[in-house]
Amino acid sequence: MLETKGLTVAFGGLVAVNQVDLSVSPGEILGMIGPNGAGKTTFFNLLTGFLAPTSGQILFKGKDIAGLPPSRIASLGICRTFQITSIFPGLTVWENLLTGTYCWTQTRFLDTLVRSRGYAEQRREMEKQAREILEFLRMEDQKDARARNLSYGDQRRLEIGIGLASRREFLLLDEPAAGMNPEETQTLSQVIRQIRDRGITIFLIEHHMQLVMGICDRIVVLNYGRKIAEGTPVEISHNPQVIEAYLGKEEEFA
Ligand SMILES: Nc1ncnc2c1ncn2[C@@H]1O[C@H](COP(=O)(O)OP(=O)(O)O)[C@@H](O)[C@H]1O
Ligand SMILES: [Mg+2]
Structure with missing residues (x-):
């Protein structure tokens, strides 16, 4: 699905992502972990075109997308949610889900005025998709609630729902459990698994170790911009280099 080769970006003297090779297979849940400042969000910025690499390749379904603008990359099928929630607070849950469907319809603004056949x-078709996601998220009761009035956890789930409505096949999640309570985190891990079961490939950055260890098929570890380990959750939790990288930060590993 996705492969990076020697992916590198430098900000002045700081090499935030350094020669990273990794691949994501169709249908898997790949996790990316690493201490704060390791380069994880920067890595996602490269994949989604918000940053152009200094060197290296990003192949998405075999096509080099490095340096393409974000809109072009999104239209190829990569969907991303942000650490900062990107829902429309003033719109209802239903309206938010509909916004997600616009990217695959041919609807132009003029059509909405003329209301052609x-x-x-x-x-x-858009409403059918939105209804399906509403049921999937079990948010039917909140259909007409303004997004700003939802609990934090529900806002984050809605955000994922908007991503699902976009029908993209590759979903990037940057710290989806940030700020969630344990119950919300539990619901989130079920939602992520169910999304994968729908055939969507998932690549997630997460601080919450229990979540990562519980749902990922494989994990990649970044430290100071470099990939220092890769493996199953069990392999990663026993890897001496990983433990070393987190030394003194055991609470993150709890
Ligand atoms: N646009 C930028 N300009 C300069 N430095 C940046 C920029 N974006 C990120 N960095 C630096 O790159 C490093 C990696 O940051 P980041 O990718 O946000 O880490 P993580 O998400 O793993 O916590 C940090 O040292 C950060 O300060
Ligand atoms: Mg980050």
Whole structure:
């Protein structure tokens, strides 16, 4: 699905991502962990076109996407959620989900004014998709609630729902459990598993070790921009280099 080769980006003298080779296979949940400042978010910025690499390649389904603009990369099928929630707070849950469907419909703004027959059909399809995700998230009761009035955990789930509505096949999640309570985190891990079961490939950055260890098929560890380890959750939790990188930060590993 995705492969990076020698991926590198430097900010002045700081090499934030340094010669990283990794691959994500279709249908897997790949996790990326590493101490604060390790380069994880920067890595996602490279994959999604928010940053251009200094050197190296990013192959998405065999095509080199390094340096393409974010909109182009999104249209190729990569969906990303942000550490900062990117829902529309003033819109309802339902309206937020509909916004996610716009990227795969041919609906143009003019169609919504003219309300052509083609538009009516598209609209039905969009609503069908939004309804399906609403049920999937078990948020039917909150359909008409303004997003800003949802609990924090529900806002984050809605954000993932918008991503699902976009029907992209590769989902990047940057710290989806940040700020969630244990119950919300539990629900989130179920949602992530179910998303994978729908055939969507997932690459997630996460601080919450229990979540990462519990749901990832494989984990990649970054430290000072370099990949220092890669393996199953069990392999990673026993890897001396990983333990070393987290030394003095055991609480993150708890
Ligand atoms: N746009 C930027 N300009 C300069 N330095 C940056 C920029 N973005 C990130 N960095 C630096 O790159 C390093 C990696 O940051 P980041 O990718 O956010 O780490 P992580 O997500 O693993 O905590 C940090 O030292 C950070 O200060
Ligand atoms: Mg980060």
